[in-house]
Amino acid sequence: MEDFIVRLKRKDEEALNYMIDTYMPFLKGICQHILTKSCGQQAAEECLNDVLLAIWQKAHQFEGDAADFRKWAGMITKYKAIDNYRRHAKHQQRESTTDEIRNDGRTYDTEDAVLQKEAREEMLFQLHELPEADRELLLMKYYLDLSNSEIAAVLGVTVAAIENRLYRGKRKLVHLVERKERFV
Numbered sequence: 001m002e003d004f005i006v007r008l009k010r011k012d013e014e015a016l017n018y019m020i021d022t023y024m025p026f027l028k029g030i031c032q033h034i035l036t037k038s039c040g041q042q043a044a045e046e047c048l049n050d051v052l053l054a055i056w057q058k059a060h061q062f063e064g065d066a067a068d069f070r071k072w073a074g075m076i077t078k079y080k081a082i083d084n085y086r087r088h089a090k091h092q093q094r095e096s097t098t099d100e101i102r103n104d105g106r107t108y109d110t111e112d113a114v115l116q117k118e119a120r121e122e123m124l125f126q127l128h129e130l131p132e133a134d135r136e137l138l139l140m141k142y143y144l145d146l147s148n149s150e151i152a153a154v155l156g157v158t159v160a161a162i163e164n165r166l167y168r169g170k171r172k173l174v175h176l177v178e179r180k181e182r183f184v
Contacts, residue, residue: 005069008059016056023070027051027077034081039088047084051077126176133168141166 009016028048035044127135140146152159
């Protein structure tokens with residue numbers, strides 16, 4: 001058995017085959033224990049392949065007898081599996097984060113964001129059918145997020161006049177949308 005470790009350090013493929021035959025069930029068990037539930041069977045098998053490669057490449061660093069080799073190989077397997085688990089968890093977290101868009105403290109998924117954007121574009125299209133004065137007023141209020149007093153200051157009219165014009169402009173817009181829906 002000591003001979004197998006020396007041969008493995010010299011990169012003898014027969015020693016690698018012996019190691020696989022002897023230690024594969026032990027190493028595979030570690031990979032499956034850590035990865036199968038969270039990452040799947042395929043991830044555990046890929047990790048096992050990475051472990052075998054790492055042992056092959058780091059064999060020259062090993063110091064000890066066959067019992068120590070089992071512990072050393074087990075530790076390499078454990079840490080590789082934990083690294084794969086962490087990588088998988090980060091990937092899952094990134095995927096879930098990219099599917100969410102934060103807006104006004106509420107969470108929307110991608111589909112909601114697309115629908116909201118389409119509704120906004122449709123409303124802009126409908127606004128172009130309004131008279132220019134109403135269109136500019138509604139754009140200042142709902143797209144530029146100006147307050148009624150800010151709009152009144154820009155246009156040089158009273159806040160009450162702005163409120164009345166906004167009310168009438170919204171009613172015109174509703175009528176345009178309703179008329180369009182009847183024809184669709």
